[in-house]
Amino acid sequence: xxxxxxxxxxxxxPEEESEPVYQSYEVPYQKDWVILDALNYIKDTxxxxxxxxxxxxxxxxxxxxxxxxxxPELTCASFLEKYLPGPVRVEPLVNxxxxxxxxxxxxxxxxxxKRVSPWIIREQExxxxxxxxxxxxAELGDYEQFSMCxxxxxxxxxxxxxxxxxxxxxxxAIAIAQRYNLxxxxxxxxxxxxxxxxxxxxxxxxxVGECSVxxxxxxxxxxAIQRYKVVAAATWWKSxxxxxxx
Amino acid sequence: xxxxxxxxxxxxxxAGGVISALVLPVLLFLNGLAIPLGWIGAPHYGDLLSFVKHxxxxxxxxxxxxxxxxxxxxxxxxxxxxxxxxxHLNELVAIICYGSATFVTLLAAYTLWSF
Amino acid sequence: xxxxxxxxxxxxxxxxxxxxxxxxxxxxTHAKFILRELTCLSVAFYALVLLFQIRALTQxxxxxxxxxxxxxxxxxxxLHGIAFLFLLFHTVTWFNLAPKALALRLxxxxxxxxxxxxxxxxxxxxLSSLIAWIMxxx
Numbered sequence: 175x176x177x178x179x180x181x182x183x184x185x186x187x188p189e190e191e192s193e194p195v196y197q198s199y200e201v202p203y204q205k206d207w208v209i210l211d212a213l214n215y216i217k218d219t220x221x222x223x224x225x226x227x228x229x230x231x232x233x234x235x236x237x238x239x240x241x242x243x244x245x246p247e248l249t250c251a252s253f254l255e256k257y258l259p260g261p262v263r264v265e266p267l268v269n270x271x272x273x274x275x276x277x278x279x280x281x282x283x284x285x286x287x288k289r290v291s292p293w294i295i296r297e298q299e300x301x302x303x304x305x306x307x308x309x310x311x312a313e314l315g316d317y318e319q320f321s322m323c324x325x326x327x328x329x330x331x332x333x334x335x336x337x338x339x340x341x342x343x344x345x346x347a348i349a350i351a352q353r354y355n356l357x358x359x360x361x362x363x364x365x366x367x368x369x370x371x372x373x374x375x376x377x378x379x380x381x382v383g384e385c386s387v388x389x390x391x392x393x394x395x396x397x398a399i400q401r402y403k404v405v406a407a408a409t410w411w412k413s414x415x416x417x418x419x420x
Numbered sequence: 421x422x423x424x425x426x427x428x429x430x431x432x433x434x435a436g437g438v439i440s441a442l443v444l445p446v447l448l449f450l451n452g453l454a455i456p457l458g459w460i461g462a463p464h465y466g467d468l469l470s471f472v473k474h475x476x477x478x479x480x481x482x483x484x485x486x487x488x489x490x491x492x493x494x495x496x497x498x499x500x501x502x503x504x505x506x507x508h509l510n511e512l513v514a515i516i517c518y519g520s521a522t523f524v525t526l527l528a529a530y531t532l533w534s535f
Numbered sequence: 536x537x538x539x540x541x542x543x544x545x546x547x548x549x550x551x552x553x554x555x556x557x558x559x560x561x562x563x564t565h566a567k568f569i570l571r572e573l574t575c576l577s578v579a580f581y582a583l584v585l586l587f588q589i590r591a592l593t594q595x596x597x598x599x600x601x602x603x604x605x606x607x608x609x610x611x612x613x614l615h616g617i618a619f620l621f622l623l624f625h626t627v628t629w630f631n632l633a634p635k636a637l638a639l640r641l642x643x644x645x646x647x648x649x650x651x652x653x654x655x656x657x658x659x660x661x662l663s664s665l666i667a668w669i670m671x672x673x
Contacts, residue, residue: 186550188548188549188550189548193550194550244562268552271546271549271550271551272549272550272551273548273549279546279549315645334502334554334558334559334565334568335502337554337558338502338505338554338558339507371424371426371427372424373424373426375426377424377426377427377429377430380498380499380502380568380572381632381635382564382565382568383568383632384564384565387564394635396635397634397635397636397638400632400635400636401635401636401637401638403427403430403636404434404636404637406427406430407427407428407430407431407434409427410427410428410431411428411431434636436578437625437629438629440578440582440622440625441625441626441629441630441659442626442658442659442662442663443662443663443666444578444581444582444622445619445622445623445626445659445663446662446663446666446667447581447585447666448581448584448615448618448619448622449619450666450667450670451584451585451588451606451670452581452584452606452611452612452615452618452619453612453615453616453619455603455606456603456606456607456611456612456615457607457612460671462603463670463673464673465592465596465599465600467673468592468673469592469593471669471673472589472592472593481585481589484582484585485582485585485586488578488579488581488582489579489582489583491575491578492575492576492578492579492582495572495575496572496575496576496579498572499569499572499573499575503559503569503572504556505554505556524582524583524586527586528586531586531589531590531593532589534593535593
């Protein structure tokens with residue numbers, strides 16, 4: 175029965191060094207501990223200078239995404255048991271600039287999220303007196319899967335296209351755009367399509383498929399993107415052959 | 421709306437992918453392996469020629485060849501862009517890929533309609 | 536600084552690692568992806584061979600016979616064999632990804648992925664049999 179497990183954490187202190195450096199910590203092994211518990215143990219007792227993000231510790235906030243043994247994981251959902259006997263390599267999420275230790279700069283993702291207009295767009299808002307927008311369970315089912323995204327950015331870390339071309343809109347942003355496109359209350363399809371079918375939009379994607387593999391919420395962004403490509407291609411032909419339509 | 425040509429190339433890529441996946445394996449197996457290796461007999465020249473003369477056969481073969489080449493063009497262009505990171509040559513690679521697919525399409529049209 | 540999406544933010548102290556040129560050799564899933572993309576070469580190869588075979592057919596019997604002889608050479612057999620394997624890989628990966636692009640709804644229920652894959656494979660078997668039957672009975 176293992177009593178300890180070693181974590182090799184990639185540290186980066188910009189005021190001291192110009193390149194990241196690995197630092198080893200020995201952490202007690204407990205069957206119900208996750209990587210996040212190990213990191214908290216390090217911060218509380220071994221090394222208070224370690225910087226990292228976390229919040230809900232139950233897989234709904236999307237803050238604790240990191241690379242564990244080279245794969246993007248939510249550290250609050252990765253049990254130490256899976257990595258026995260160790261050592262476990264913990265690194266910041268790839269494809270993002272590293273500010274410090276395990277903290278990455280995510281304003282690029284936030285800007286892309288805003289760009290796809292992730293809210294219900296109506297041409298004309300219904301007055302309150304008309305009541306609610308009605309939606310059947312089947313209509314909800316159309317987009318429900320894509321609404322599960324917790325913005326953890328594991329898909330961006332997994333996407334080689336995003337790594338090669340940081341201007342690519344990316345899997346989560348497109349999946350979230352689809353969540354609104356497929357919502358029967360939304361009327362913003364045309365607006366989002368204009369944004370997403372241009373350069374750096376959906377057609378940068380080459381269906382590597384890693385995004386859907388690493389998604390902790392089974393959002394399947396790869397599926398969202400492929401379906402959106404079909405819609406974009408069909409719309410392209412429609413605008414060419416029937417330009418009088420809207 | 422500024423119309424981007426990417427949806428069109430992706431559309432032909434998809435159509436080419438479907439048709440090449442469905443039809444090319446059996447054609448390659450029969451014509452490239454089974455007949456040359458003698459596992460089955462080759463069709464008689466005259467019969468094959470009169471079959472290919474049929475307008476539907478010409479159209480089918482043209483569609484298969486042209487769409488397969490455009491499928492290759494789109495996919496290969498992105499493979500060079502991502503796989504070898506030839507970003508500064510992006511426009512040149514696109515012109516070469518789609519251009520050669522267009523050239524072979526024209527060649528196929530000429531071959532299939534000039535007899 | 537204004538938000539210009541074409542430029543990613545820069546900060547002198549942030550650490551950015553560049554992706555290596557051969558990024559796809561480090562992980563098997565990436566290597567498999569590149570192999571899948573390279574199957575397009577076998578598609579182009581066979582489409583060209585087909586075109587040249589038709590061209591020989593439409594010229595005269597002698598041209599066609601010498602093309603058939605060309606197909607019998609060991610180089611041609613090996614090339615065709617490799618192309619055939621890549622083509623099969625293309626077909627299988629294409630059909631397995633088809634459900635991702637096609638989300639159909641029949642009334643209330645979503646058509647399951649397996650059904651779409653099965654339909655593709657059935658169409659493949661049907662078309663292959665049809666083409667084989669035509670070629671064998673010409």
